[in-house]
Amino acid sequence: MNVKRLKRRRVVASAGALIAAAMLSLGSTSAVATTGGHSAAEHERLRVMTLNIFYGGDDLDLKTGDFCAKPNGCPQTLVQIEHAITQARADIVGVQEPERDVERIASALGWYGSDRAHVMSRFPIIDPPGGNGLYVYVEVAPGRVVAVANTHTPSDPYGPYLVRDGGTVKQVLDLERKTRLPAVQDLIEVLPSLARKGIPVMLTGDFNSPSHLDWTPAVAAERPEVPYAVKWPVSSALAEAGLRDTYREAHPDPVAVPGFTWTPGSPEADAHEVFDRIDWVLTAGPSRTIDSTVVGEKGGPDVGVGVSPWPTDHRGVVSTLDVVPAVPQVLVAPATRRVTIGGNLPVTYHAPGRQGERVELRDAKGRAVTSRPTSSRTDGTVTLSAKGLRRGAYDVALVSRGKVVSKAPVWLYPAGEPTKVSVGKSSYKQGESIKVDWSNAPGMGLDWVSVYACPGGKCQDTSEYLVYTYTGSAIEGQAKIGPKSIGADSSWPLAPGRYVVRLLPDDGLVSVAQSAMFTVTK
Structure with a gap:
């Protein structure tokens, strides 16, 4: 969730050296060449996790269960976050409330991370053109990817509290359509199209909303805090867009297995708390759910992976998926969007693989100021030099048969220039x-x-x-x-x-x- 603490707001990036390393990894390997330059599709098994880490993961005092005496003052809690991810045996993690710590945690784990998309993975991460920070590709096999998105919808006002306080179904639906449904519209517009192209899609998040799969007539007959069934708009809209709830696929009976993720305990918990399942791992495209479990405090309800002490105010969820990763579209992906003049810029590409193809750095007038050949390879990484160039906006472009087939913007700044x-x-x-x-x-x-x-x-x-x-x-x-x-x-x-x-x-x-x-x- 995300309740204000003395007006401290939380509701999510360009990845740096870790993304560069990820791209170099992609360039160093290619699938065995067959038709189209890639081997036949093979299944991969992935463990995908969602985790709200509570104010960057270093603001909860594990000894007192309260806020740290100083903001960002409990680095030992961040270590426990890393331990929870390790215990869950996760391959990919979507992080909520990261506060600039995605790449920091990823580095500590020896992983790759994107502060832009709030995704970390033990596999290389690619920030593709057109992703706009909404999703990234994770290269789970040489030359093959899955798409991963992460979100955190607004927390206040919270729908289950309105129900608790006597709100009607109409009032609840009006609240959700105004407060949270707009926050997932971009995802609904983009992610299904990726799935239709044969790319496995994973969406993780703290949705700050119950699921329509949980607030059913059967649940209403058993749980006093669920007085009536509700077709919660966020989960319903995502389901209608083709995104499947992996936890409910693994545990279809919400009466027998509620799977509550809010809350194992929180300094911000309401005095009359309502417990619910608001953290989800959703999937679409060529993927199949094998299993899903709650990650949380040892002995907690429906907790399958127990960690003590538990370092955040949400339980996480980790789902095991069988996926068929896809060959990405033709793309060019710079390692960072902020480039220091005088330095180098690694750029990953997935190209048609024709003779004469090049990766270029182009100025605002479209002129190539530096370039490197792809040597007719389909997948690879080249390094472009930014020496002697002027400050300003540029495009990294993949050129095939004299035409730009993919491009991505970057900005060049002198060393030491401030924000x-x-x-x-x-x-x-x-x-x-x-x-x-x-x-x-x-x-x-x-x-x-x-x-x-x-x-x-x-x-x-x-x-x-x-x-x-x-x-x-x-x-x-x-x-x-x-x-x-x-x-x-x-x-x-x-x-x-x-x-x-x-x-x-x-x-x-x-x-x-x-x-x-x-x-x-x-």
Whole structure:
């Protein structure tokens, strides 16, 4: 879940050296050549896990069961998160509330990680063009991939609490359609098309919603906290899009095996808590569920993998799947979207395999400034040099028979250039939307820009965020903060006074850039 703690918000990136290593791995191996350059499809068995790690995994004191005395002050809890993943024997993990720690955990495990997509794996990860941080490919066999997406829908207001407090079915459905259903629409638009192309799809997440497979008439007859059956909109919409609930495939009777994941205990638990199964591993495409189990505290209800002490406020789920991984579409995938001028950029490709194909770095005018041949290989990795180039936006392009068949954007910056954020004007009228620009952002899945008050012209690091929006993991971009932004219901219009805008990585509270001060006037 994700309840506010003194306005500490959580609801998800460009992967760095670990992604580069993953891409080098893809380039070093290829499937045995047969028709189309790849061997016949073979089945692979994968263990896919979902896990909400609670404020980055280092904010829970394992001794007291309460928040750490200092934010991010319990690194030993992060070690226990790593232990839980190891005990679950997971191959792929979707992480919620990661707070910049996906790649950190992955590194500790000797894995690959994406802070952009909030996915880690013991297999190489590829951030494909068009994925836009919504999903990544995991190369589970040489030259063959599965698609993995991860999500965390809004937590408040929470539907089961509304039921507990006397809400009607209509009120519950209206709440869910307004609060959580919009958060999965992009997934519904994108993931089924991947499955139709024969790519196995896995969607992990903390959905902050029960499942329609659990709130059935049979369950309503047995559980007092389920007074009526509900066709919960999020799970229903995902099911209608072809995504299957692996836990319910393995345990079809919700009366006999509820599989609760919320909550084994939490500093944020409600005084009159409602327990439910809100963390899921969903799948689509050529995959079959072998087994699924809850990962949580030893002795917990329906816990199949027990860990003591349990280091987070959600139980996890790990599902064993039999999949037929797919050959990806033609693609070019840079190791990072932020490139240091003077350095090198590894680029992975899956090409048609024709003579004369090249991977190029192209400037804003479409001119190739550096390139490397693919040597007619279908899969591989080349390294492009960024020496002597100018700061700015570029495209990495895969060129076949003189045409660009795939491209992906990157941005080049001088070594040491900081992240920057600015506002459009030094003064705004009350109620006027604020234009925000940023550059050289971390590009993580939940980077955000927010307005902070500066009473008396003094901007404190400890001041509270007011109204904000997410960057969409963009390295460079712009947005408007105004009446439709998050937090506007309580903070908009801004009162007359002085303010700044800050850019904060991955849903965390540590700013990496601050604008010049601006004024709001009547």
